[in-house]
Structures are given as C-alpha cells and as structure tokens.
Amino acid sequence: MRTYLFAAVMCLLTGAAQAASTEADFKTALAAAVAAEQEAGALKNQWIPTEQALAAAKKAAAAGDFNAAVAQAKEAEALAKASIAQAKEQQTSWKAGVIR
C-alpha cells in the first residue's frame, strides 16, 4: 500500500509536466502555423501577433527550447485561425455597417 501511494505521488510530481517536445514536434507545429498564416495572407488579413508568435517560435527552436517553440507555434496557429475566421465572417457581415 505504501509503495503504491509513493509511486502515485511520484507520478504526480514528474507527470505534472508534459513529455518534452522534440524538434520533430516543433516542425509539425510550425508547418501548421505557417500554412494557416498563408491562408490568412491570401485573405489579406494577417495579424501582427501571429507574425510575432511565429518569430518567437523560430527563435526558441534555434535556441534548442522546443517546449517553448511548440507552445509559440501553436499560439501562432490559433491566432492565424482566428484571423481567417474573422475574414470569412466579415465577407458577408461587412455590409451591415454601411451607411445607407
């Protein structure tokens, strides 16, 4: 019983953090982010924070910090997707604000 309890607590301690990200993880995350940002670019609606997150992701990867790099790349992808959603929604809703 004591052994099981001890093992559970050790899992809690070491398992609280996720498994460390690898360079391969980073490349996958970056590719997804870049693809989304390109789609936003085709819609002429890229956001500055997206570009900043992409730059931060690449910088972290260059420094070997793949945990941070993956986190930033995922943030960049989320921002790019939000900018795409904005552009698509606006394609139909912009007219509502026109002075008539």
Next chain:
Amino acid sequence: MKIVRAITSVAVTIVIAAFVVAGARPAAAADSIDPDADFKAFRDYFTKRFPNVPLNDFVNGPYSMDAELRKQWEAIDDFPPYDFAIDRGKQMFATPFKNGKSYGDCFADKGIGIRQNYPYFDLQSGEVITLELVLNRCRETNGEEPYSYVKDEMASLTAYMAFTSRGKPFDIKIPNDPRALKAYQKGEEYFYTRRGQLNFSCASCHVQNPGNHIRTEVLAPALGIVAAMPIYRSEWNGMGTMSRRLVTCNSQVRGVPLKPQDELYRDVEYYLSYMSNGLPVSGPGARP
C-alpha cells in the same frame, strides 16, 4: 426598310449621346452598385450628426469636431509645420530627371492644380490610379528609382501638388464600367470590414465615433478625411503620405499592413475620395 433602319440608327445614336452627355450610369437596380446613392447617404449621415459643422469644414478632421483642439491648431497656423515640405516639393517638382524630362510631363496641365482629380480609374489598364502611383511610375518611366511611398520625398511632392490645388473641389469620377464600379465597391468593402486582432474597421472609428476620444485623441469624421493629405503629424514629428496613413491604421489595429499602393489601398482611397466630392482640397494639412 431603309427608313426603319435610319430611324433605328438615329434612335440608337440619341440614346448613346444621352449617356455620353450625361456621363450617367443607368439607374441602379436593387443590389447593384450605386455610388450616387451611397454618396448622398454618406453626406447626410455626417451633416445630420454634426448640424453645426459647415460642410466644407469636415476636411479639417478632428478640428471640425473639437473646439479646444481647434484653438491649438489655429495657434500654429501662422507657421504651418508643413511649409518646409511644400518648398521642398516645389523644388523637386521643378528639377528635371537625368533624361531631361520632368514630372510635369506625366500630368495634364503640367501637374499644377490637378490633385482634386485623383484617384481616377484607368479604363485601359483597369485599375485605380492614385497621385502617389503616378509620381513613382513617372520616375521609373524616366529612368529614376521610385521613392518609398511612406517617406519624405513622396510626402514633399504630394504636399506641393496638393498645395497647387488648395480650395479646388474634389472631382472624382467613376466611369460607367463594371471594373470601375467593382473597384469602388472593393474600396467600400475594405472601409467597412473589420480587421486586425483588435477587430476594427475604418468605419468603427470614422463613421461610428467621429468626435469621440480614444485616450486624448479626437477621431476624425470619414467625410473629407482624405482632403488634407499629405499631413504633417505632430505625433510623427514629420510628414505622412496617404500610404503611410493607411499602413499605420492597419498596424494600430494589429493587422499586418498591405504593401503601400496595394490594389485594396488604392480602392479605399478611391472610395473615400469619391465620398469627398465637392469638398475642397485642403492639403497639405497639419494634425496633432
């Protein structure tokens, strides 16, 4: 047979002549693009919202909205901060290119007193032509390097050209051509579309909140908003071209700016200039 044909061809000629003379677009059906109706609605919106602002005063932007700000502006008017730009622009304009040609060769009336006609829609190339675009194309055609659209050389040239048109009413034309109407509509769409992480459209500030403050800055009305370009902006400690203004508006809402003189920027300048028809060129201007 001959008589019928003659009458028909006369009738057709009369109809064509009527269109040519009137310069009119056919009456708009519902859902089609109607710049004249838009123009009237746009003007009415601002004159009704600000009944105490004389129509021509809208070109003074925030100064037409705020009496306190206006006092500060009038105080510096004896020594306008854009004077140096006019002087420099005049000198640049008069200096021939290496090949002996000069800017005047690229414009009607040698480029003097014509700013109120820009932008226009070029039926040959099917695009909106702005003043800044012509200036750089003029340079390139004559073997010179183009200027940056956001820096002082372009600001000086356009300051001088605006100055030679001071007081002349904007006279922007939308020819009866589906491409021109489309460019106008794309400009209108750009103006009203929310963009950037902060989710603002140009209209968010300049249609919904003219005269209101963001922090201490007074927002200008969209009516006449291009009339004072280029501007000396105290906040920038220098001149700003139309291109610079559009780029910075994008970045202020955390949107990645388009390239200066991007097709969409030219379209929105076309739209806003048409909405300012009849209002006087007031450039170059000064702003806080």
Next chain:
Amino acid sequence: MRGGAARGTALFVAAVLAVVLLAGAPASAQALPGQALAFDRSKGNCLTCHDIKGGDAPGNVGPALADMKTRFPDRKELTAIVFDETKRNPRTVMPPFGRNLILTDGEIEAIVDFLYTR
C-alpha cells in the same frame, strides 16, 4: 501500515499537494493584478475608451465603468462582454478580448475582479 509510516506518507502527500496548488497549474496565477492589466496598453488598454476610477486621460468611446456591482450582478454577463461583446451587440467597437486571443482567460478573470471594485 504502521502509525509512523502512515503519518510520514500523509505529510509527504500534503506537501506535494501544497506545492502543486501553490504553483498554480494555469498560467493565470502569475498574471498581473487586474488593474495593471486593465490599464496596460498592450493588454486590456481599457482607458482608451472607458473612464475608470484610478486611470488618467480616458477616452469616451465607451461608457464610464462605475457602479459595476449594481450594473452587472451576474459576473458571467460581464465576463462575456469582455470576452466577445459582438455576441451581444454586433455593431460594437469593443475588441473581442477572448475570441481574438488578446487576453487569456485568466487575464480576463483578473480584469473582471478589478472592475467589480469600481
């Protein structure tokens, strides 16, 4: 289990739990207090449009933020406004701080906490 070992294990587990809870799994535990977030130009930047007690040179695009407990008895409503006011008012010029990832959920919570003190 003998008494001493049980007590030792219980203490150890308590210590681990304490560490985990204090460290704060969500990043919001390390966020700035709500007022600093609200007034920070790169965060809430609320003063650009709203008059808020404690802030200088506010804009007037939006209503003054006062009597917040009275005006927003339902915290969920106020949170939703900060998250995405376009849902309630499609014509609003208020940025959708949550939907557009301008602020994290934790930052929005902290700002709402602060607003309830105004």
